[in-house]
Amino acid sequence: MTAALETNGLGKRYGRRWALQDCNLSIPEGRVVGLVGPNGAGKTTLLHLAVGMLAPTVGTISVLGNRPADGPAQLARVGFVAQETPVYPRLTVAQHLRMAGWLNPNWDAELAESRIGRLDLDPGQRAGSLSGGQRAQLVLTLAIAKRPELLILDEPVASLDPLARREFLQDLMEVVAVQGVSVVLSSHLVSDLERVCDFLVVLTASHVQLAGEASDLLASHHHLSGPRLVGTLPSGIEVIEQTHTDKQSVLLVRSEGSLPFLDPMWSVKPVTMDDLVLAYMRQARGVELPARSPLEVLR
Amino acid sequence: MIEFQLDSGSGVATYLQLVQQVHQALQLGLLEPGDQLPTAQQVVAKLAINPNTVLKAYRDLEREGLVRARPGLGTFVVASLPRTDPAAQSRFLASMTSWLHKARAAGLGPDDIEAIYRTAFRNCFAEGVA
Numbered sequence: 257m258t259a260a261l262e263t264n265g266l267g268k269r270y271g272r273r274w275a276l277q278d279c280n281l282s283i284p285e286g287r288v289v290g291l292v293g294p295n296g297a298g299k300t301t302l303l304h305l306a307v308g309m310l311a312p313t314v315g316t317i318s319v320l321g322n323r324p325a326d327g328p329a330q331l332a333r334v335g336f337v338a339q340e341t342p343v344y345p346r347l348t349v350a351q352h353l354r355m356a357g358w359l360n361p362n363w364d365a366e367l368a369e370s371r372i373g374r375l376d377l378d379p380g381q382r383a384g385s386l387s388g389g390q391r392a393q394l395v396l397t398l399a400i401a402k403r404p405e406l407l408i409l410d411e412p413v414a415s416l417d418p419l420a421r422r423e424f425l426q427d428l429m430e431v432v433a434v435q436g437v438s439v440v441l442s443s444h445l446v447s448d449l450e451r452v453c454d455f456l457v458v459l460t461a462s463h464v465q466l467a468g469e470a471s472d473l474l475a476s477h478h479h480l481s482g483p484r485l486v487g488t489l490p491s492g493i494e495v496i497e498q499t500h501t502d503k504q505s506v507l508l509v510r511s512e513g514s515l516p517f518l519d520p521m522w523s524v525k526p527v528t529m530d531d532l533v534l535a536y537m538r539q540a541r542g543v544e545l546p547a548r549s550p551l552e553v554l555r
Numbered sequence: 556m557i558e559f560q561l562d563s564g565s566g567v568a569t570y571l572q573l574v575q576q577v578h579q580a581l582q583l584g585l586l587e588p589g590d591q592l593p594t595a596q597q598v599v600a601k602l603a604i605n606p607n608t609v610l611k612a613y614r615d616l617e618r619e620g621l622v623r624a625r626p627g628l629g630t631f632v633v634a635s636l637p638r639t640d641p642a643a644q645s646r647f648l649a650s651m652t653s654w655l656h657k658a659r660a661a662g663l664g665p666d667d668i669e670a671i672y673r674t675a676f677r678n679c680f681a682e683g684v685a
Contacts, residue, residue: 429599433606520674
């Protein structure tokens with residue numbers, strides 16, 4: 257099976273600054289991928305590399321088995337919604353659909369029109385006067401109705417209110433259910449991703465810190481709390497994050513397979529996606545920041 | 556037809572919440588053989604969750620022999636879950652209560668007892684966790 261997205265040693269440099277480095281990912285088709293990280297971590301750079309708006313400085317990237325944007329056929333297979341959900345403000349909703357019909361070989365006019373109707377968008381309204389939520393829905397409609405195999409969405413819900421956000425995600429998941437499209441979705445709202453994503457990529461300081469099937473990642477990480485840790489934990493347990501007081505230790509650990517037997521004094525709790533993302537982001541900050549220049553720290 | 560709800564603060568995996576809700580509906584008689592479960596499309600359109608999560612829950616239920624997917628038609632309940640035997644329930648309640656009294660008499664507090672219970676529970680059910 258071809259991967260939806262595969263990168264090998266991928267890196268992108270702007271001048272002297274690396275926006276993305278040593279990126280090795282292999283994401284199977286049919287997943288909804290959550291790409292998480294702080295602002296400036298390299299999320300948008302990675303997505304722009306995937307749609308071919310940027311070329312790699314080093315390494316390779318392939319999307320659905322091909323080079324990004326390698327000709328009209330490849331362009332038709334990937335739908336992309338940029339962060340600002342750009343529209344042509346003076347064109348109406350209907351004109352957007354007509355233009356998209358001319359530009360996209362697999363355009364599904366029926367799907368587009370039925371979505372616009374269901375979303376209660378007025379076809380005669382100019383796109384410039386739509387609300388943020390309506391605009392996001394219009395742009396998603398354009399991306400979906402071109403019938404892509406992979407949808408790439410850069411912070412699609414960041415500017416939406418909670419209700420519009422939920423409706424957008426409901427809609428997106430319905431599309432995944434019906435069309436079986438793969439999705440890569442960047443966001444820093446982990447609570448949204450937790451619901452919709454089955455594959456997680458944590459990107460911090462231009463490096464991939466964690467990547468894998470969400471269910472595997474959640475099952476292999478645990479919260480431990482107990483008496484102040486002296487000595488070492490059983491082998492097979494990797495400590496991702498730890499805090500200690502004189503009496504107590506609180507750890508977030510990774511353990512492939514089931515957790516080895518621990519003293520009953522230790523309490524073991526499952527982690528949430530939020531815990532996981534934050535722990536890896538903090539871990540990266542602890543390791544990465546001292547080595548970086550002051551300018552980069554400011555970002 | 557039943558409708559699923561999600562408790563996002565519960566810490567229970569989403570697919571497991573769906574499985575548990577079907578179990579519950581079966582035990583309460585809300586679902587009976589022949590009844591249809593909502594389609595993945597219906598579930599995700601309401602809950603905004605990943606369709607694979609729904610399919611995973613339905614696969615688990617199918618493996619348990621409780622439901623069957625009929626291609627093109629949907630997923631249907633094919634078995635009912637027996638209600639838990641009330642006699643067994645009261646027997647285990649009695650033995651648990653006497654155990655609790657003994658633990659208390661030995662000087663254990665509520666938190667100690669809960670920690671022991673949790674550990675034992677986890678050890679007992681650990682094998683089922685993916």
